[in-house]
Amino acid sequence: MTKYIKKIHEVTVDDLVEGIVNGNRVMLAQAITLVESNASRHFEKAQKIIEHLLQKENTSIRIGITGVPGAGKSTFIDAFGTYLTNNGYKVAVLAVDPSSQVSKGSIMGDKTRMERLSKDPNAFIRPSPSGGNLGGVSRKTRETIFLCEAAGYNVILVETMGVGQGEFVVRDMVDFFLLLVLTGAGDELQTMKKGIMELPDLVVVNKADGDNLHKANVAKRDYNTILHFLHSYTKGWTTRALTASAVQETGIDEIWKVIQDFEIKTKTSSVFDQVRSEQQRKWLYTLVEQELYKVFYDHPSIKQKLPILEEAIVKGEKTVSASAVNLLEAFFNKAKEF
Amino acid sequence: MTKYIKKIHEVTVDDLVEGIVNGNRVMLAQAITLVESNASRHFEKAQKIIEHLLQKENTSIRIGITGVPGAGKSTFIDAFGTYLTNNGYKVAVLAVDPSSQVSKGSIMGDKTRMERLSKDPNAFIRPSPSGGNLGGVSRKTRETIFLCEAAGYNVILVETMGVGQGEFVVRDMVDFFLLLVLTGAGDELQTMKKGIMELPDLVVVNKADGDNLHKANVAKRDYNTILHFLHSYTKGWTTRALTASAVQETGIDEIWKVIQDFEIKTKTSSVFDQVRSEQQRKWLYTLVEQELYKVFYDHPSIKQKLPILEEAIVKGEKTVSASAVNLLEAFFNKAKEF
Structure with a gap:
């Protein structure tokens, strides 16, 4: 039982927020584990904790x-x-x-x-x-x-x-x-x-x-x-x-x-604060763009077409501009069919 | 009339290809004008010319x-x-x-x-x-x-x-x-x-x-x-x-x-050829990604949400990760409705 009650999903967001603010190292470590998890329910819980702490x-x-x-x-x-x-x-x-x-x-x-x-x-x-x-x-x-x-x-x-x-x-x-x-x-x-x-x-x-x-x-x-x-x-x-x-x-x-x-x-x-704000903005753009890439390059049509087009370009059989148009059309046409 | 027959849309792809191969400077200049045009019919014509010349x-x-x-x-x-x-x-x-x-x-x-x-x-x-x-x-x-x-x-x-x-x-x-x-x-x-x-x-x-x-x-x-x-x-x-x-x-x-x-x-x-091939590949990826960004950042939902989220992040009211998820959901949900 002792082991069971310590499991992450048993600890509430409020527990963790309070623990962190009070400098509780175990709670801090548990919150970090949530942040580091790849599970989406952990992601949501972690975001809630961070949101609670934002005003500090x-x-x-x-x-x-x-x-x-x-x-x-x-x-x-x-x-x-x-x-x-x-x-x-x-x-x-x-x-x-x-x-x-x-x-x-x-x-x-x-x-x-x-x-x-x-x-x-x-x-x-x-x-x-x-x-x-x-x-x-x-x-x-x-x-x-x-x-x-x-x-x-x-x-x-x-x-x-x-x-x-x-x-x-x-x-x-x-x-x-x-x-x-x-x-x-x-x-x-x-x-x-x-x-x-x-x-x-x-x-x-x-x-x-x-x-x-x-x-x-x-x-x-x-x-x-x-x-x-x-x-x-x-x-x-x-x-x-x-x-x-x-x-x-x-x-x-x-x-x-x-x-x-x-x-x-x-x-x-004011450079100190400017740099921190700029880092936040840049991070938002980076996150969004990385996800956008991922969706694009993981798309079945793109996965199939991209290597064929790359080879054709290097062999001098296709132009780069026409190939790019080809890929984007394939992505956005298929996206409509979701 | 003389002026009229010289207009770009009157000259065929074959004329231009032949002219370029023969070193005709006027034809070369006209083909470049097509390449530089922002009109989509000129883009297509330009791509055809380049495709004809690719094997050279x-x-x-x-x-x-x-x-x-x-x-x-x-x-x-x-x-x-x-x-x-x-x-x-x-x-x-x-x-x-x-x-x-x-x-x-x-x-x-x-x-x-x-x-x-x-x-x-x-x-x-x-x-x-x-x-x-x-x-x-x-x-x-x-x-x-x-x-x-x-x-x-x-x-x-x-x-x-x-x-x-x-x-x-x-x-x-x-x-x-x-x-x-x-x-x-x-x-x-x-x-x-x-x-x-x-x-x-x-x-x-x-x-x-x-x-x-x-x-x-x-x-x-x-x-x-x-x-x-x-x-x-x-x-x-x-x-x-x-x-x-x-x-x-x-x-x-x-x-x-x-x-x-x-x-x-x-x-x-072989570094010479490797670099040229790599430049072509990189260019393809750059073109595709630039267009992908453009579609994303020009999207009405993103245009509306992005400045609000940026401000909230800098003020410490929203987390960057949650904001990124927000933007991506808005984009892909709306994309389905096209």
Whole structure:
């Protein structure tokens, strides 16, 4: 019986809303499970919870963290998160991994990855939802951010994991984006994805300790040179590079000072709120357009015609414009027959 | 009467196809006018012409040319195009200007802009089609490239003009992309659009003459440093910077050597053909999706609901996910009633 009454469908929307507002971690986790579910009745319940919480004042800062392979992201988040809870903040760590097929299983992984933070009562760690596609993972993470904020977490760290376009998706859901790199700017930049260097508000050269210190300072200078030639992502803000050592916990306070400075500047200029509103609008359009694509490309007529037309185009037997007209006619004529 | 028989609707598809294959410039211009027309009967006629010409062997190279303001694009194209016709090539110069509302009027402009080339019997200059939107301009320019190639033009220069995202659209329709810059890499890069530096296969520092020569060489070195840190657009090719002077006609032969080297390398590796096929496929998807958006966002229910929902979202009264579901239901329910 004990097991039975804990099941998600037994807990009401009101229970969950009240639990979240009171900072009940179990209720928060259950609400997130609803948000992450692919079942439509869970979707509706989750939307109701979010709607109930919408009016709540929000003073959090959302920080995206990405890094080159081997940059020591987990150690960095562990040190940075602990620094923040030591300074009185409540920290939520969420992950976005479009390639993740695991859900609850990776909690164990996170406990090992972030040893101190996973035991910290003022930290809440949630692994990436398994979503199948980036759109699904993106929706689930955005709504989880919202739930964590309603539960009183005021620093949200969203880390990108795995392969794919996660960085671009996370950039669109955070206020501040931090790129963690290593020494050797030239080699690293060559292996980074196109356009990534134009996303961050701060570049941190990690592992600036011991024998590595000199190399880290050279890398910092190189990154600052490159950044000078690139666009800063956030209007009115100049992205620059710093050094830090997550292991020795040096440079962490300076990073937090930069983020606080960013928050003050962008709130004064209204850029902070403008960006959040724009992110919401963009997300609405993205969701709608993704669904529209899905309906179109899943349509039996399109599934049948598209590969045939693609081949004909590449072989030079059909024009692209005529093929497009063909596909759209097939879709909208059939749609009428529903 | 003479005027009457020249009217477009009097000339048959066969006349136009034959005229184009025989290199008749008047027929080529008339076919392009059909391609550029927004009337649906002209669209169908244009598609028939293109279909008739599809099987023709194609050995052209398509070169996109863009430049920072004041880089001397017109003078460069005039010098470069003349160099090519002097070397036995037939050159077509097309423009892509998403902001253009003029059509035939700007021919005069092009005559002044490219004085020698506009009088050259082996050059064909066509101003940007007025399209209203980038998708329209893109379709028209792609089909015009195709018609010019069928008419025997073997070097196609596509220049980007005006404001907007023209560079990205042109990149997707050419084999080789050339970015024309001036001295002062740092200042220039700051004012360039995001991501532009990752598009070119060659950067040319123009106006490398007289007192400017030293500064141009410094800029060349700076651009090469930056390029080293960025991704090259074309697989297996390293983008670099050169200097040239369009006015003194120096460096032009070296640019052409680079382009020929590019053609040989990418044809040997099959990248050349792969990119062209991929461009066709991508264009099909873009056309279809643009039309799908248009139908959706022009739908009366969506036009009515969207601004209300956007406002509610920004005010924190509605969730994005629920709003998206709302819009999609409105669209597909109404679509059934057609």
